[in-house]
Amino acid sequence: MERIAEIKRKTAETDIRIKINLDGIGSCEVTTGIPFFDHMLTLFSVHGFFDLTVKAIGDIDIDYHHTIEDIGIVLGDALNQSLGDRKGIARYGHAVTPMDDALSDVVIDLSNRPFLIFNTAEPADPGESFNMSLVKEFFRAFSNRGGLNLHINNHYGENEHHIIESIFKAVGRALDGAVKFDDRITKVLSSKGKL
Numbered sequence: 162m163e164r165i166a167e168i169k170r171k172t173a174e175t176d177i178r179i180k181i182n183l184d185g186i187g188s189c190e191v192t193t194g195i196p197f198f199d200h201m202l203t204l205f206s207v208h209g210f211f212d213l214t215v216k217a218i219g220d221i222d223i224d225y226h227h228t229i230e231d232i233g234i235v236l237g238d239a240l241n242q243s244l245g246d247r248k249g250i251a252r253y254g255h256a257v258t259p260m261d262d263a264l265s266d267v268v269i270d271l272s273n274r275p276f277l278i279f280n281t282a283e284p285a286d287p288g289e290s291f292n293m294s295l296v297k298e299f300f301r302a303f304s305n306r307g308g309l310n311l312h313i314n315n316h317y318g319e320n321e322h323h324i325i326e327s328i329f330k331a332v333g334r335a336l337d338g339a340v341k342f343d344d345r346i347t348k349v350l351s352s353k354g355k356l
Contacts, residue, residue, distance in 0.1 A: 164340070166242035170235045174227040175219040181239045183340050185212025193217040193232060195225055197291045197322075201329040202232075208258075209333030225295055233299040237306025244308075244340065247271060252350040254339030260327035263318025267331035269339045270310035273356040277304040281315040281324060296325055300332070308356075309336075 164183040171177070189206035191199045193215060206213040215236075219228030244250070254269040263282075279297045304311040313332070318324035349356050 162245075164243045164245070166239040168235050168239045168242065170231065170238075172231065175217060175231040177217045177219075177228075177231055177235045178214070179216075179232070179235045179239045180212075180214040181236070181243055182212035183240075183243050185210060187211065189213040189215075191215040193228060194219060194221045195228065195291065198225070198229060198232075201325060204326060204329045205333040207333070208330045209337040211333070211337070225291060226298065229295050230298045230302050233302030234306050237303045237309075240303075240307040240309075240336075244271065246349070247273070247356050248349050249342045249346050250350070251339055251341050251343050251346070252356075254335035254337065256331045256334035256338070258327050258331035258334060260318075260323040260330065262320055263315065263323040263327040265313065265315040265318075265324070265327040265331045267314075267328070267335040268312040269332075269335045271308065271339050271356070272310050273308040274310055275305045275308055276310045277301050278312040278314070280313065281328075282317050291325075293321065293325070296328065 167180040169178045187207040187210045189203050191202045193199050202215055217228055217232055221228055252271050257266045277300055281293055313328055315324050315328060
C-alpha cells in the first residue's frame with residue numbers, strides 16, 4: 162500500500178502544492194521563497210525519511226506568516242490523507258534531538274485529536290525575520306490539519322537557529338516512529354477501535 166498524498170491549495174495569499182511519501186528515503190525538493198524555512202523542511206524530510214516536495218508562492222513581501230501557516234495546513238492535510246484509516250501504525254513517536262547548544266524533545270500521538278504543546282527556551286541570540294512565533298504557527302496548523310497530538314519541548318539553547326533546527330529534526334524523527342507499521346497492530350491502536 163502506497164502512503165503518498167499530493168495536496169494543492171490556492172488562496173488570495175498563497176499558492177501551495179505539497180506531495181509526501183511516508184515510506185520514502187528522505188529525498189526532498191522544497192521551494193517556499195523563505196530560504197531558512199526551506200532548510201528546516203528539508204531537515205524534517207531527511208531525518209523523518211519522508212520524500213517531500215513543497216512548492217509555495219506567497220505574499221512574503223508583506224511578511225512570512227501567511228506562507229508558513231498555509232504550508233503547515235497543506236502539509237497536515239497531506240499527512241492526514243497519506244495515513245488513510247491509520248490502521249496498523251505505531252501511532253506514537255518520540256525523539257530527543259540535539260543541535261550544538263540546543264536540545265529538543267518531541268512526542269507525537271497520531272490520535273486524530275489535534276493538540277499542540279510548544280515550550281521553547283528564550284534564545285540569547287534571537288533570529289531576525291524567521292522566528293519562534295512563526296515556528297509555533299507552522300506546527301499549530303500542521304497539528305490541527307494532520308490530526309496530531311504534538312508536544313514540542315525545547316529544553317535549552319542559546320542560538321535560535323540551533324533551537325529551531327533541533328525541533329524540526331526531532332519532529333521528523335518522532336513522526337517517522339509514529340507512522341511505522343507494527344505487525345502486532347491489525348486494526349488501529351485504540352481500545353475504542355477507532356481514532
